[in-house]
Amino acid sequence: MTESSKENELPVNEDKFYGDAKQFWGKMPSTVDGMLGGYETVSPKDVAGSKSFLRSLLKIGKSRGKTNRKRALDCGAGIGRITKRLLLPLFDTVDMVELQQSFLDTAKEFIGAQVNRVDRFICSGLQDFVPDVGHYDLIWCQWVLCHLTEEHLITFLQNCQKGLAPDGIIVIKENVSLSSETKFDQNDSSFFRSKEDYVDIIHKAGLNFVKVQKQTNWPKHLYPMYMFAVR
Numbered sequence: 001m002t003e004s005s006k007e008n009e010l011p012v013n014e015d016k017f018y019g020d021a022k023q024f025w026g027k028m029p030s031t032v033d034g035m036l037g038g039y040e041t042v043s044p045k046d047v048a049g050s051k052s053f054l055r056s057l058l059k060i061g062k063s064r065g066k067t068n069r070k071r072a073l074d075c076g077a078g079i080g081r082i083t084k085r086l087l088l089p090l091f092d093t094v095d096m097v098e099l100q101q102s103f104l105d106t107a108k109e110f111i112g113a114q115v116n117r118v119d120r121f122i123c124s125g126l127q128d129f130v131p132d133v134g135h136y137d138l139i140w141c142q143w144v145l146c147h148l149t150e151e152h153l154i155t156f157l158q159n160c161q162k163g164l165a166p167d168g169i170i171v172i173k174e175n176v177s178l179s180s181e182t183k184f185d186q187n188d189s190s191f192f193r194s195k196e197d198y199v200d201i202i203h204k205a206g207l208n209f210v211k212v213q214k215q216t217n218w219p220k221h222l223y224p225m226y227m228f229a230v231r
């Protein structure tokens with residue numbers, strides 16, 4: 001991205017965009033509440049929605065899902081809320097990639113006994129991260145893709161596609177704006193995109209849709225949230 005962003009001509013410069021987000025998250029407490037901006041109470045609903053979304057896609061019990069459950073990657077993993085509550089109960093091993101080393105340090109305690117099944121704690125921005133080719137059955141990206149420019153998001157998704165094992169899937173779970181206009185949030189340096197924006201970006205990255213669902217059982221005062229399974 002240049003001084004004048006493609007996204008609504010927003011006056012953001014790339015170093016400042018990523019630097020401000022790093023600063024914002026550097027000040028957030030290493031707790032579930034810190035990860036969820038004060039909305040810790042929604043975590044169980046969020047995880048339940050994710051589990052039910054995945055059930056038909058994964059090889060579990062009598063499900064017709066085709067996706068294996070060997071290796072998952074948690075992107076923008078924070079202290080490991082999703083790794084602990086969603087991914088480790090379903091997958092043999094999980095890798096975590098996260099911008100803040102302090103969150104990864106906390107994760108080692110927060111995850112508890114199952115932490116020995118976290119293979120790699122990778123400290124990196126997603127804009128600089130490339131998954132190993134053919135490695136992951138599931139790549140989970142939640143509440144973090146808003147922190148990538150459109151250009152980096154497209155490249156990141158293309159790299160994730162290459163990082164999938166046979167029958168693997170990428171899941172994007174993000175808040176969506178009700179307005180068609182992408183807004184820039186200076187507070188945490190993120191883009192607030194509409195559902196249509198995500199669909200457009202996924203198309204631009206050349207990925208195919210496997211399943212799309214709105215998070216249900218969600219507080220009315222919060223923004224709607226969508227899950228996109230793509231490959």
Ligand SMILES: C[S@@+](CC[C@H](N)C(=O)[O-])C[C@H]1O[C@@H](n2cnc3c(N)ncnc32)[C@H](O)[C@@H]1O
Pocket residue numbers: 021025035036075076077078079080081082097098099100103124125126127142143144147148
């Ligand atoms: C809203 S929290 C969500 C954490 C976790 N996904 C969850 O749902 O519990 C956003 C996380 O993304 C991380 N993050 C922000 N920008 C990032 C980037 N460019 N690359 C990787 N992680 C980033 C933050 O440090 C923070 O841990």
